[in-house]
Amino acid sequence: MNTNNTQQELERARxxxxxxxxxxxANTDKNHAAIRxxxxxxxxxxxxxxxxxxxxxxxxxxxGRQHLKDALMALQALYEENQRLADAEDADVQAHNKAxxxxxREAAHKVSEALAAKRGLAxxx
Amino acid sequence: MDNYIAIVLxxxxxxxxxxxxxWNLDTDGDITVHGAAVIHRDxxxxxxxxxxDTNPGLRTxxxxxxxxxLGALAGPIGAAAGAAAAAAGTGAAIGAAxxxxxxxxxxxxxxxxxxEAGYEAGFVLPPGKSAVIxxxxxxxxxxxxxxxxxxxxxxxxxSKSVIRDNAYFGDYPLYPYDYQPAHA
Numbered sequence: 161m162n163t164n165n166t167q168q169e170l171e172r173a174r175x176x177x178x179x180x181x182x183x184x185x186a187n188t189d190k191n192h193a194a195i196r197x198x199x200x201x202x203x204x205x206x207x208x209x210x211x212x213x214x215x216x217x218x219x220x221x222x223x224g225r226q227h228l229k230d231a232l233m234a235l236q237a238l239y240e241e242n243q244r245l246a247d248a249e250d251a252d253v254q255a256h257n258k259a260x261x262x263x264x265r266e267a268a269h270k271v272s273e274a275l276a277a278k279r280g281l282a283x284x285x
Numbered sequence: 286m287d288n289y290i291a292i293v294l295x296x297x298x299x300x301x302x303x304x305x306x307x308w309n310l311d312t313d314g315d316i317t318v319h320g321a322a323v324i325h326r327d328x329x330x331x332x333x334x335x336x337x338d339t340n341p342g343l344r345t346x347x348x349x350x351x352x353x354x355l356g357a358l359a360g361p362i363g364a365a366a367g368a369a370a371a372a373a374g375t376g377a378a379i380g381a382a383x384x385x386x387x388x389x390x391x392x393x394x395x396x397x398x399x400x401e402a403g404y405e406a407g408f409v410l411p412p413g414k415s416a417v418i419x420x421x422x423x424x425x426x427x428x429x430x431x432x433x434x435x436x437x438x439x440x441x442x443x444s445k446s447v448i449r450d451n452a453y454f455g456d457y458p459l460y461p462y463d464y465q466p467a468h469a
Contacts, residue, residue, distance in 0.1 A: 178462040268461035269319050276287075276317035276422035 166219040170275045173216065176209050177231070177271050180238075181264035184257065192253040196246055202260065203242035206267075210235040213271065224277035231270035238263035286426075287445035291358050291408045291418045292433050297325055297335065299436060300415035306432055307419060308463040315428040320459025321419035324351060326410045334458070335415075351458040354418060357448045358408040358441055408441040420445065420459055 184202060187195045213228050213235070220228060238260055245256035294300045300323045311318040323335040334351050410416050423429060426440070433440045 182462050182464070265320075265461050272317060272319040272461065273422070276319070279314055279317055280422070280424060 166216065167275070167278050169212075169216055169219075170271065170278055173209065173213050174268065174271045174275055176212070177235075177264065177268040180205055180209065181261060181268050184261045184264050187257050188254070188261075192250045195253050195257055196248065199242040199246040199256075199260075203239045203246075206235045206238040206242070206264075209267070210239075216274075220274060221277060224274040227270045227274035227277065231267045231274070234263050234267035234270060238267065286424070287420070287422050288442045289354060289358055289418070289420050289445060289448065290429065290443075291355075291410075291416050291441040292429075292436070293408075293410060293414055293416045293438055293441075294436055295414060297323065297415045300325070300335075300417050303417045303432065303436060305463060307417060307421075307429075310428050310432065316424075317422040319420040319422070320461050321417060321463075322351065322459050323415060323417055324355075324410070325415040326412050328412050330412055332410065351418075354458055355408070355410070358418070358443050408443075418459070 180202070187198060190198075210232050213231055217225055217228055241256055241260045241263055245253065245260060248256050292303055294303055304321060304323050307316075307321055308318055310316045324332055325335060326332045332351070332355070421429070426442075429440050
């Protein structure tokens with residue numbers, strides 16, 4: 161995979177992680193049943209995104225790779241949070257959703273940092 | 286360069302336009318935006334985050350985080366009375382320190398930055414004004430400076446390296462995507 165392709169794949173991964181965090185944030189306005197119903201779908205999407213990001217690890221410099229590893233950890237936490245959210249009591253649903261949002265935002269942030277590292281390399285080569 | 290930046294604008298409409306232009310710079314690859322938000326300070330001095338959130342828990346957390354970030358941008362010169370007000374903030378509003386700046390104590394900034402800040406003009410958000418705040422990576426400052434100049438304003442920058450840790454902000458206060466605030 162050449163540099164341009166890797167950058168495009170990173171941009172796609174960031175768009176996907178941004179979309180995931182936006183979707184979780186939108187859940188804030190929904191009722192508890194709707195949030196729970198979506199939890200397993202969000203978890204599955206987090207796993208799918210993690211697989212895509214994992215495939216990009218080899219094409220990164222050291223700092224970019226570390227950012228992506230951090231993103232993978234955030235996505236793992238997001239998946240686990242949504243497993244708990246799917247079975248949560250009403251009183252706990254918003255707290256789990258808030259935690260999910262924080263994990264999704266962290267993942268998007270880390271992928272963004274990896275993208276910045278890749279763009280920086282593109283400027284300097 | 287990884288920087289936190291703030292661009293003060295006359296009103297929300299211009300701030301939203303600038304927010305979208307900021308993300309357009311990212312799309313074009315001129316800079317990389319990691320997160321951004323639009324804030325507004327009302328005539329009474331309270332700052333609120335323009336967001337689609339309606340959940341009070343989320344809003345309070347974001348408000349505290351924004352207070353910390355604004356304190357970091359303002360630097361020790363303006364960082365005095367904002368901490369308690371921000372911590373006690375409810376809903377979308379957080380307290381604003383006197384003198385036109387908002388923030389936490391100087392502890393948020395490294396000791397070396399205290400010296401540096403003595404020579405710098407800090408970020409100031411006057412009553413009635415709005416601002417775009419963001420975390421960005423920029424190879425050069427021209428794209429953002431040009432954006433700000435088109436609004437007849439300037440960019441306040443604070444290197445991320447002199448701010449100890451995002452953990453100071455509690456919940457990270459910036460949105461990782463372009464959004465249309467509810468008050469638009």
